[in-house]
Amino acid sequence: MNINWYPGHMAKTRRQLEEDLSGVDAVIELFDARAAASSRNPDLEAMCGGKPRLLVLGRADLADPAVTALWQKVLPGSAAVNAASPGASKAVLPALRKLLAERIRRDTEKGQAGRPLRVIVIGVPNTGKSTLINTLLRRRAAKAEDRPGVTRSRGWFSMERGFLLMDTPGMLWPKFEDTRTGFHLAFTGAIRDEIMDTETLAARLIDTLEALYPGALGGRYGTAGGLEALAERRGYLLPGGVPDTGRMALALLDDFRAGKLGRISLERPE
Ligand SMILES: Nc1nc2c(ncn2[C@@H]2O[C@H](COP(=O)(O)OP(=O)(O)OP(=O)(O)O)[C@@H](O)[C@H]2O)c(=O)[nH]1
Ligand SMILES: [Mg+2]
Structure with missing residues (x-):
């Protein structure tokens, strides 16, 4: 597939993300349950370093449940959600607390119980990052639309229950490993139709x-x-x-x- 699908602003998005990742307590990596390999940016693994990370398979309502169960087996601790439904909070919040239990314990020891926990939401474009944030906040705070590239710059959202959530623009990577990856990203709406x-x-x-x-x-x-x-x-x-x-x-x-x-x-x- 010889197409220019890596938009010019992505390099900036990447630099900003690297900077932001260093300042957070945990990462939510959201990807698409229908293409659970292709919709994961391979660069994020290294960029997240050792940060506690919750993997969330989004659009699970559209995916084959038997296959999603297989993915959850190879990705222990991952959550599978419809990010647009209130049920997503019930899956994500307890998982986040579990992931941050050690951090919460240390804060309490230092007399900093209740210090806001900073969580960044990352993933390829259009996977539902802003939608998930709105569901967790229980209000329409972040702009979410059914096309890639809606969130243009990152931003913090304050959530009751001690979390600060950062919404980020979707990030792609410069080269696909194979054409299948590109097609699957396009089918699931992570890259704009116009480029193909x-x-x-x-x-x-x-x-x-x-x-x-x-x-x-x-x-x-x-x-x-x-x-x-x-x-x-x-x-x-x-x-x-x-x-x-x-x-x-x-x-x-x-x-x-x-x-x-x-x-x-x-x-x-x-
Ligand atoms: N059926 C279904 N639709 C979803 C789910 N998550 C998000 N959507 C829809 O997918 C579209 C994209 O959602 P956004 O939240 O804007 O996606 P995003 O990851 O913030 O996208 P960018 O900011 O462009 O990177 C919206 O129309 C959502 O309603 C899901 O789990 N299931
Ligand atoms: Mg968004």
């Missing part, structure tokens, strides 16, 4: 679904096959009766992202 040809993307999604969840396309559209067949079946036709594959490609990507093709996970632990 939509029909190429949708055609690849069709191949991926046919291999992993045969029946998913048929279940939604009443037929399998390529973009043309799907467009015909849906009645997406251009003048002269030509299948409107461009419109179908957009509809397919939207349907996948909204979970309308079923609960689907593109990646399993190796």
